[in-house]
Amino acid sequence: MLILFWMKFSLKKKAVNLDTLKVPEHLAVIMDGNGRWAKKRGLPRVAGHRTGADSVKHIVKSCDQLGIKYLTLYAFSSENWNRPESEVEALMGLLEKFLKERLPEMLEDNVRLKAIGRLDMLPKNVRDELDHAIAKTAANTAVTMILALSYGGREEIVDAAKQLALKAVAGDIKIEDIDNQMLSDHLYTADIPDPDLLIRTSGELRLSNFLLWQLSYAEIVITDKLWPDFRHDQLVASLQEFSLRDRRFGKV
Numbered sequence: 409m410l411i412l413f414w415m416k417f418s419l420k421k422k423a424v425n426l427d428t429l430k431v432p433e434h435l436a437v438i439m440d441g442n443g444r445w446a447k448k449r450g451l452p453r454v455a456g457h458r459t460g461a462d463s464v465k466h467i468v469k470s471c472d473q474l475g476i477k478y479l480t481l482y483a484f485s486s487e488n489w490n491r492p493e494s495e496v497e498a499l500m501g502l503l504e505k506f507l508k509e510r511l512p513e514m515l516e517d518n519v520r521l522k523a524i525g526r527l528d529m530l531p532k533n534v535r536d537e538l539d540h541a542i543a544k545t546a547a548n549t550a551v552t553m554i555l556a557l558s559y560g561g562r563e564e565i566v567d568a569a570k571q572l573a574l575k576a577v578a579g580d581i582k583i584e585d586i587d588n589q590m591l592s593d594h595l596y597t598a599d600i601p602d603p604d605l606l607i608r609t610s611g612e613l614r615l616s617n618f619l620l621w622q623l624s625y626a627e628i629v630i631t632d633k634l635w636p637d638f639r640h641d642q643l644v645a646s647l648q649e650f651s652l653r654d655r656r657f658g659k660v
Contacts, residue, residue: 429644430651432604434478435471436626438618439463441610441634454498459636461506468519470640472551474647478600479553482618486526486560500534503557507537511544518550524596525559526567554600561620568594597622605650607643609635627653 439460446456464481471479484499491499514521521541530538538557571594575581581590592598602622606615611632615623629646631638 428651429474429647431475431647432650433476434480434601434603434605435476436480436482436603436606436619436623437467438482438606438608438612438616439635439638440608440612440616442636444610445634445636453495454502456636457499457502461502463635463638464506465510465513466639467643468551468553469517470643472517472519473640474643477552478603479551480524480597480600480603480619481553481555482559482616483555484525484557484559485617486558486563487617489529489558500531504534504537507534507541511541514541514545514548514553518548519545520548520550520552521545522552522554522600523557524554524564525557526563527557529558552600554597556618559596559618561615561617564596565591565621567596592621595621602626604655605629605646607631607646609633609638625655625657627655 442456442460443453444456445459446453449455468479483503488499489496513519523538523542527535527538538555568591572581572586572591576583576586597619602624603619603626606619606623606626606628608628608630611630613630627650629649631642631646633642
């Protein structure tokens with residue numbers, strides 16, 4: 409029986425020497441709180457999303473400085489399609505603008521872009537910009553930034569199961585040969601190591617259908633900081649908390 413124990417804590421109560429800071433190979437982030445950030449300031453929700461895009465820029469640079477090789481950002485969930493049409497259109501417009509404006513910077517900073525999710529649901533103009541940026545940055549070797557777009561963890565597992573079922577029906581695989589590794593190899597993240605650390609901003613205590621398979625053994629850090637206010641110092645504080653964790657993976 410698996411028990412998921414959530415603990416909300418202050419990131420300021422402990423300190424780790426930066427020289428001994430443990431840095432995850434793969435960091436996943438649920439970027440939460442854009443709407444609340446805007447509401448607190450009497451601004452439209454899109455203003456929060458716009459400032460949140462600035463946080464992405466800063467955190468990618470911080471990951472490069474700290475030696476984090478993979479950064480997966482929960483940018484747009486499968487459930488987000490159910491938001492008001494005006495907000496969805498604004499988010500798609502911001503995504504298209506982000507890809508256009510940040511591409512030269514990604515090339516200069518040697519950042520590789522990837523995307524996971526049901527990408528065929530994105531508007532054609534956004535998908536075209538995404539495909540273009542992915543192709544142009546494919547040879548880059550610094551941080552790999554993975555945008556989870558039109559993404560849902562349950563949907564990802566269903567899509568993998570369908571692929572395996574088709575292969576079993578075709579006789580390409582035997583049902584008894586299906587195991588954890590084979591299923592992992594059919595996920596959107598097949599060529600990406602599982603995250604070591606998940607950070608969720610805004611203080612919420614849930615996974616929200618994000619990387620349900622891949623986060624099985626990830627450490628989880630929750631911060632009350634809203635995503636538009638999350639910068640290098642907050643990332644370092646989260647890594648300090650991560651450095652204090654004893655990762656046993658079910659062992660003693």
